[in-house]
Amino acid sequence: xxxxxxxxxxxxxxxxxxxxxxxxxxxxxxxxxxxxxxxxxxxxxxxxxxxxxxxxxxxxxxxxxxxxxxxxxxxxxxxxxxxxxxxxxxxxxxxxxxxxxxxxxxxxxxxxxxxxxxxxxxxxxxxxxxxxxxxxxxxxxxxxxxxxxxxxxxxxxxxxxxxxxxxxxxxxxxxxxxxxxxxxxxxxxxxxxxxxxxxxxxxxxxxxxxxxxxxxxxxxxxxxxxxxxxxxxxxxxxxxxxxxxxxxxxxxxxxxxxxxxxxxxxxxxxxxxxxxxxxxxxxxxxxxxxxxxxxx
Numbered sequence: 001x002x003x004x005x006x007x008x009x010x011x012x013x014x015x016x017x018x019x020x021x022x023x024x025x026x027x028x029x030x031x032x033x034x035x036x037x038x039x040x041x042x043x044x045x046x047x048x049x050x051x052x053x054x055x056x057x058x059x060x061x062x063x064x065x066x067x068x069x070x071x072x073x074x075x076x077x078x079x080x081x082x083x084x085x086x087x088x089x090x091x092x093x094x095x096x097x098x099x100x101x102x103x104x105x106x107x108x109x110x111x112x113x114x115x116x117x118x119x120x121x122x123x124x125x126x127x128x129x130x131x132x133x134x135x136x137x138x139x140x141x142x143x144x145x146x147x148x149x150x151x152x153x154x155x156x157x158x159x160x161x162x163x164x165x166x167x168x169x170x171x172x173x174x175x176x177x178x179x180x181x182x183x184x185x186x187x188x189x190x191x192x193x194x195x196x197x198x199x200x201x202x203x204x205x206x207x208x209x210x211x212x213x214x215x216x217x218x219x220x221x222x223x224x225x226x227x228x229x230x231x232x233x234x235x236x237x238x239x240x241x242x243x244x245x246x247x248x249x250x251x252x253x254x255x256x257x258x259x260x261x262x263x264x265x266x267x268x269x270x271x272x273x274x275x276x277x278x279x280x281x282x283x284x285x286x287x288x289x290x291x292x293x294x295x296x
Contacts, residue, residue: 145198
């Protein structure tokens, strides 16, 4: 409806709030209210109020400037909205990418934890095997004489008869016989004058002296024997090789004394380096077949 239009069926003009644009009407009324307020203040101060009012061109120019500012603000707001939408979309994409990365890392952590559990199981198994091997090695060292031992046993003392000489003295073969008899009676570890007996130990006469493990030993010869002190003396006497020893010592008049040794600690023997012996391979112990025989 154009400005200056009349109501249908009447000659009365339409009111301003119908014909005038809303933004222009608000600005005009705001300016009129301001002018009226200033005029009231002047009247109260005794000053004359001019009858002139602001021309409509000025009001239109103000409206134009105001509309231009509003348009610029709207355009800027629209541009900022587009930029904000783009930034929001970028952030959403980044959040999605980060979530995927976190999911991948969580899966990797799960795999690593499974590997750690498997490795811990393997480590536990290896640790158990190592302890079993170490226990077996300790037993082998104790039996072979290359590991220290501690336990109850008996003390056996041997010496030549008083005033004896030459062949009547205790010799290497005599001590070897007694050692074999003690092993047969159930000895678990033996030392003579503080030297541990091993599978490589041997008594050897050098003139009137005796060597054990290439070290000299002098009488009396004290055997420290780890084993059951309740059965060792009786088993030594009842065994066949023990009977030979008793017959030998009676014939030569050796001094022979067996006592309860209580708890004894026997040192480990000094390991000797092998010069010729080597560890046998897995096939070295197989029986060879004669020519013409069929083997597996």
